[in-house]
Amino acid sequence: MTVMSPQPVTTDPAINPRRRVYRPNTKYIPILATLALLLVMYLGGLVNYENFDQPSVVVNLFRDNAVLLAVAVGMTFVILTGGIDLSVGAVISLTTTLTATLLQGGWPPLLVLPLVLILGALLGAGMGAVIHYFRVEPFIATLAGLFLARGLALFINQESIPIRDELWTTLSDMRIPLGETTKTTLTAIVALVAVLIAAAVLAWTRFGRNVYAIGGSADSALLMGLPVARTRIAVYTISGFCAALGGVLYTINSTSGHALQGTGTELDAIASCVIGGVLLTGGAGYVFGSLLGVMVFGLITTIINFQGDLNAAWTRIVVGVLLFGFIVLQRLVTRRTR
Amino acid sequence: MTIVKNRLFWPVAILVALLIVNLFTSNQFITLQDGHLFGALIDILRGSAPLILVALGMTLVISTGGIDLSVGSVMAISGAVACLLIKDLGDQNATGSVLLIMGVAIAVSAALGLWNGSLVAVVGIQPIIATLILMVAGRGLAQLVTDGQIINVQSSPYATVATGFFLTLPVAFLIAMAAVALILVLTRRTALGLLLESVGGSPSASRLAGIRAKRITVMVYVVSGAFAGLAGLIYSANIKSADSIAAGNLIELDAILAVVIGGTALIGGRFSIAGTVVGAILIQTLQVTVVSIGVPSKATLLFKAVVVVVLCLSQSATFREKVFGRFKLRSEVPA
Numbered sequence: 001m002t003v004m005s006p007q008p009v010t011t012d013p014a015i016n017p018r019r020r021v022y023r024p025n026t027k028y029i030p031i032l033a034t035l036a037l038l039l040v041m042y043l044g045g046l047v048n049y050e051n052f053d054q055p056s057v058v059v060n061l062f063r064d065n066a067v068l069l070a071v072a073v074g075m076t077f078v079i080l081t082g083g084i085d086l087s088v089g090a091v092i093s094l095t096t097t098l099t100a101t102l103l104q105g106g107w108p109p110l111l112v113l114p115l116v117l118i119l120g121a122l123l124g125a126g127m128g129a130v131i132h133y134f135r136v137e138p139f140i141a142t143l144a145g146l147f148l149a150r151g152l153a154l155f156i157n158q159e160s161i162p163i164r165d166e167l168w169t170t171l172s173d174m175r176i177p178l179g180e181t182t183k184t185t186l187t188a189i190v191a192l193v194a195v196l197i198a199a200a201v202l203a204w205t206r207f208g209r210n211v212y213a214i215g216g217s218a219d220s221a222l223l224m225g226l227p228v229a230r231t232r233i234a235v236y237t238i239s240g241f242c243a244a245l246g247g248v249l250y251t252i253n254s255t256s257g258h259a260l261q262g263t264g265t266e267l268d269a270i271a272s273c274v275i276g277g278v279l280l281t282g283g284a285g286y287v288f289g290s291l292l293g294v295m296v297f298g299l300i301t302t303i304i305n306f307q308g309d310l311n312a313a314w315t316r317i318v319v320g321v322l323l324f325g326f327i328v329l330q331r332l333v334t335r336r337t338r
Numbered sequence: 339m340t341i342v343k344n345r346l347f348w349p350v351a352i353l354v355a356l357l358i359v360n361l362f363t364s365n366q367f368i369t370l371q372d373g374h375l376f377g378a379l380i381d382i383l384r385g386s387a388p389l390i391l392v393a394l395g396m397t398l399v400i401s402t403g404g405i406d407l408s409v410g411s412v413m414a415i416s417g418a419v420a421c422l423l424i425k426d427l428g429d430q431n432a433t434g435s436v437l438l439i440m441g442v443a444i445a446v447s448a449a450l451g452l453w454n455g456s457l458v459a460v461v462g463i464q465p466i467i468a469t470l471i472l473m474v475a476g477r478g479l480a481q482l483v484t485d486g487q488i489i490n491v492q493s494s495p496y497a498t499v500a501t502g503f504f505l506t507l508p509v510a511f512l513i514a515m516a517a518v519a520l521i522l523v524l525t526r527r528t529a530l531g532l533l534l535e536s537v538g539g540s541p542s543a544s545r546l547a548g549i550r551a552k553r554i555t556v557m558v559y560v561v562s563g564a565f566a567g568l569a570g571l572i573y574s575a576n577i578k579s580a581d582s583i584a585a586g587n588l589i590e591l592d593a594i595l596a597v598v599i600g601g602t603a604l605i606g607g608r609f610s611i612a613g614t615v616v617g618a619i620l621i622q623t624l625q626v627t628v629v630s631i632g633v634p635s636k637a638t639l640l641f642k643a644v645v646v647v648v649l650c651l652s653q654s655a656t657f658r659e660k661v662f663g664r665f666k667l668r669s670e671v672p673a
Contacts, residue, residue: 086591133656134651134656135656136650136654137598139466140595144643146591147646148640148643148644150639151637151639151643154638155640157636267470267473270470280467281464312486313477313481313482313486317478317479319474320475327463327467331462
């Protein structure tokens with residue numbers, strides 16, 4: 001009989017005495033890098049441009065990117081499970097067109113609002129069911145969803161439709177005071193509330209843990225007895241709902257609906273998630289990361305507007321370069337932990 | 339039942355059905371006029387050339403388990419480079435110079451493919467993200483090349499690429515078919531096809547078996563870039579200008595769709611060149627048919643969406659089993 005050693009065989013890296021410098025947990029590195037980049041960009045703006053120090057610059061970031069923020073929240077859920085949702089931009093266009101058309105037709109606004117949100121969620125649920133039960137690739141299933149939603153939107157109306165409804169115009173003109181001089185819109189608040197709810201759900205609920213587990217390994221999650229089918233359909237439902245919410249926010253912001261609205265939003269949302277450190281293979285990332293990603297996106301546009309003489313094409317190029325930087329960073333971080 | 343079970347049965351059946359619809363609805367399906375063939379069928383073949391080229395490159399990329407989202411942006415860059423250089427020519431109708439410029443544009447596209455391939459194979463980034471970078475930044479680059487303008491060119495040799503006819507057939511289609519033939523010979527008459535499928539099945543196992551998996555991965559992205567560049571030239575020659583915003587917009591989605599319809603699995607390890615060609619022609623036929631049967635323009639996309647949904651579901655083995663399997667079971671149960 002051998003005597004078992006009382007000492008643990010492995011040493012905990014946290015008490016490694018050679019480690020003197022503070023090193024953040026590797027899972028926070030991408031999000032910290034995004035935060036650092038955001039601060040550097042903001043400081044760069046402060047140094048180079050007059051009036052950049054106005055609080056409205058920061059507040060308007062949320063106002064101008066409320067739609068993208070709402071969509072990115074839903075996209076985060078889907079990407080965390082290792083999937084992808086290409087249909088969000090089309091769902092935005094369907095929502096804006098349908099909302100504007102119904103309101104023009106004299107439907108009560110309090111009926112239209114839940115109706116379009118539920119429709120978005122149902123579209124998402126349908127795609128989720130096709131992905132899970134028929135084993136169609138998420139890429140292909142949501143691509144078909146993109147065609148379907150935009151096709152429906154164009155079928156309803158190809159023109160831009162104005163909204164004259166009283167509730168919508170009131171909501172559009174509503175300003176919420178923050179401090180003495182700055183105000184923000186309702187849409188920015190709604191988008192931020194969506195971020196908070198999503199963060200709470202992912203961090204503290206059983207559903208949130210299931211989302212991360214499926215992203216880590218769907219097979220293991222199934223063997224552990226986690227409800228894979230329910231969770232997977234739920235994340236696409238959430239994404240569809242968030243996209244519809246984004247569409248509603250758009251109609252409130254612009255008091256109009258247009259079937260060509262939201263083209264390419266899916267890519268902006270995916271890019272925001274990646275810049276915010278959400279791993280596209282699934283299983284790692286935070287909603288706050290996606291929030292930071294959207295902020296980086298918005299700040300680039302703001303700086304290019306402040307600069308004034310730059311071509312709008314630079315926005316895309318800078319976003320591309322940032323994507324490259326963050327992906328390589330993620331690659332280095334994940335390689336080290338392996 | 340063996341024909342029905344062939345994975346190309348449903349796409350070909352739908353293609354034939356659409357062509358029959360066109361036979362009745364279009365004024366001229368196929369006739370000989372002014373020394374070349376003319377009619378709805380020829381329009382379909384000519385129009386499908388860019389999509390066939392892009393989907394062909396996409397097939398090779400997907401067979402190694404990758405994906406190339408940047409093809410639309412590469413098309414825009416290639417057209418922009420070509421039109422910019424042709425516009426500066428003293429004589430825009432000089433065939434030699436135009437051919438040289440087209441070579442330059444394709445070389446630029448291949449270099450962009452090399453960038454994608456290096457990111458995937460050397461840096462080890464997931465293909466969908468690696469090519470997303472160029473997809474986002476590439477269109478910005480194309481806009482910088484053209485300075486945000488639409489560059490118009492008046493070059494007859496350049497226009498021939500898209501609108502010319504050779505041996506009664508459209509030049510654009512012949513270019514696409516030449517590319518298909520080249521790839522077919524390379525993949526099915528040499529070991530290359532096997533190597534591609536091997537890398538798609540398992541890159542590390544292939545490497546251990548002595549295959550240079552990285553080199554093959556880089557190569558498929560270069561080929562995909564070059565073919566996208568060629569497609570961009572056909573697109574821009576067709577409209578005789580470089581439009582950096584509209585060129586190749588959303589073509590990556592159509593190309594991926596064509597590949598999937600053709601029976602190539604998105605996870606890699608298996609591919610069908612013939613299937614891709616059928617898929618690409620099917621998508622183009624669908625677009626032509628929608629117009630020719632008089633579906634109002636606002637319902638065009640909806641019609642396409644319905645066909646795409648039906649196709650995607652019919653491709654899913656699980657769906658066929660769940661829906662049609664029930665009938666089969668009943669007939670097999672002895673009375």
